Amino acid sequence: xxxxxxxxxxxxxxxxxxxxxxxxxxxxxxxxxxxxxxxxxxxxxxxxxxxxxxxxxxxxxxxxxxxxxxxxxxxxxxxxxxxxxxxxxxxxxxxxxxxxxxxxxxxxxxxxxx
Amino acid sequence: xxxxxxxxxxxxxxxxxxxxxxxxxxxxxxxxxxxxxxxxxxxxxxxxxxxxxxxxxxxxxxxxxxxxxxxxxxxxxxxxxxxxxxxxxxxxxxxxxxxxxxxxxxxxxxxxx
Numbered sequence: 188x189x190x191x192x193x194x195x196x197x198x199x200x201x202x203x204x205x206x207x208x209x210x211x212x213x214x215x216x217x218x219x220x221x222x223x224x225x226x227x228x229x230x231x232x233x234x235x236x237x238x239x240x241x242x243x244x245x246x247x248x249x250x251x252x253x254x255x256x257x258x259x260x261x262x263x264x265x266x267x268x269x270x271x272x273x274x275x276x277x278x279x280x281x282x283x284x285x286x287x288x289x290x291x292x293x294x295x296x297x298x299x300x301x
Numbered sequence: 302x303x304x305x306x307x308x309x310x311x312x313x314x315x316x317x318x319x320x321x322x323x324x325x326x327x328x329x330x331x332x333x334x335x336x337x338x339x340x341x342x343x344x345x346x347x348x349x350x351x352x353x354x355x356x357x358x359x360x361x362x363x364x365x366x367x368x369x370x371x372x373x374x375x376x377x378x379x380x381x382x383x384x385x386x387x388x389x390x391x392x393x394x395x396x397x398x399x400x401x402x403x404x405x406x407x408x409x410x411x412x413x414x
Contacts, residue, residue, distance in 0.1 A: 191344075220402070227310070229391060229406040230345075245401060277344060289335070290402070292344035 193293035210278035217283040219261035307405035324392035
């Protein structure tokens with residue numbers, strides 16, 4: 188089954204404790220991206236990656252890091268989480284060509300930073 | 302630069318009546334436009350997309366949208382609402398060849414029995 192898998196789905200952590208949210212897709216998609224969803228703000232893009240070792244900032248990259256060492260994986264790293272990073276996070280992937288490819292989303296990861 | 306505005310944060314309709322969810326966009330170049338739906342505690346699912354072919358786009362579950370360049374709009378419609386349509390809907394824009402994707406703030410659709 189074609190899918191985007193995120194882990195963990197739910198996480199409560201404390202300020203400053205490094206964490207990683209993993210994202211994996213089994214569709215051989217070149218493009219992967221991370222979003223955060225906050226009430227009234229919709230989804231805002233954090234980072235995206237066009238292919239292995241190619242990443243770029245979205246609209247809200249501050250406080251986040253990403254890496255793309257393998258085509259299927261695109262982890263989101265919070266080096267020193269703060270309460271304003273409490274949010275619902277989505278990973279998505281698609282084929283490279285935007286005109287032909289829809290975004291496939293994971294189920295989301297709800298993060299709470301105390 | 303690109304942006305998208307969803308004109309209503311909440312829309313309430315009775316079951317069996319038409320649905321209209323409004324979206325206006327801004328784009329310097331030819332845009333690709335999408336509508337996504339998010340059911341409670343779920344990820345997002347593509348409803349339909351416009352990528353410069355026919356201006357009237359048909360999607361899943363009876364939804365359709367019309368691209369109107371002169372009005373910079375891409376409104377989502379459905380002739381008859383069903384209870385299962387209750388969800389949050391997002392309008393999305395991306396400029397052709399530009400990989401950044403911009404989401405609207407969402408419209409929550411309530412369907413009253």
